[in-house]
Amino acid sequence: MNYQPKIITGTVKGTGWPIDGHTLHFSQWDYDNYESWHLYGWDDADDEAVMQTIFITETEAGLCNYNTLEDFAKDWKAKKWEPQAAFCLELDKVEVVEVVQQEVKNDTRDKLRAHGINLTPRKYSDKGGILCLPLDKNLNGDVQAKHPDWVPIECPNCGRKCWKMSEADKLKEAQGVTFLCTECAVKAGFLNSYQKNQRKPGGNRAQRRQAKREKR
Numbered sequence: 001m002n003y004q005p006k007i008i009t010g011t012v013k014g015t016g017w018p019i020d021g022h023t024l025h026f027s028q029w030d031y032d033n034y035e036s037w038h039l040y041g042w043d044d045a046d047d048e049a050v051m052q053t054i055f056i057t058e059t060e061a062g063l064c065n066y067n068t069l070e071d072f073a074k075d076w077k078a079k080k081w082e083p084q085a086a087f088c089l090e091l092d093k094v095e096v097v098e099v100v101q102q103e104v105k106n107d108t109r110d111k112l113r114a115h116g117i118n119l120t121p122r123k124y125s126d127k128g129g130i131l132c133l134p135l136d137k138n139l140n141g142d143v144q145a146k147h148p149d150w151v152p153i154e155c156p157n158c159g160r161k162c163w164k165m166s167e168a169d170k171l172k173e174a175q176g177v178t179f180l181c182t183e184c185a186v187k188a189g190f191l192n193s194y195q196k197n198q199r200k201p202g203g204n205r206a207q208r209r210q211a212k213r214e215k216r
C-alpha cells in the first residue's frame with residue numbers, strides 16, 4: 001500500500017501574500033518531519049490568488065521564468081506553467097479548517113465515475129466544476145457555533161453529512177458548480193493541483209535544458 005500524507009483544508013494567514021484569507025488544500029509529509037504544509041490543491045475560486053502568490057514567491061526566490069505577471073498568467077491559464085519549487089508554508093501560517101485525511105499507509109483512492117457522476121477537473125473560468133464542502137465527521141462538532149451561516153446537506157456522491165457555506169448557493173447559481181464533500185473531491189482528484197501538473201515529454205525544464213546542451 002502506498003504512503004499517503006495528511007490532507008487538510010486550511011485558511012492562510014499572515015503571509016502578506018494574496019492567498020491570505022483563502023482556504024486551500026494542504027498536505028503534510030513524514031519526510032520533512034511534519035514541519036510545514038505543502039500546497040496540495042485549490043478550488044477554482046482561489047485560482048487567481050494562488051497564481052499571483054506563486055508569481056510573487058517565485059520572483060522573490062529568483063526562480064521565476066517570467067518577467068511580468070501578464071506573461072506568467074498567460075501560461076498559467078493555458079496550464080503550461082511548471083512549478084519551480086515546492087510551495088510550503090510554516091505551520092502557524094495555516095489555520096486548519098478540516099482534516100480531510102489522516103496520514104495513512106493504505107491507498108484508498110476511489111473511482112467517482114463508477115457512481116455515474118461524470119466530472120472533469122475544472123479549468124480557469126470554466127462554468128460548472130466542483131465546490132468542496134467540509135465533511136461533518138472531520139470537523140469538531142461545534143460547527144454551527146463557529147459558522148452560524150453554514151447549512152448541513154448530504155454529499156451528492158457519498159451521502160455523508162457535510163456543510164454548505166453561504167457563498168455556495170451563489171456559486172451554484174452564477175457558475176453552476178456541483179457540490180461534493182472534500183473527501184470525494186480529493187480522492188477523485190478534482191482539484192487544481194500543484195503536484196499533479198502534467199509532466200512535459202522529455203522531463204522537467206532542467207532535464208530538457210541538459211538534453212539540449214548535450215545535443216550541441
Ligand SMILES: [Zn+2]
Binds near residue numbers: 158159182184
Ligand atoms: Zn462525498
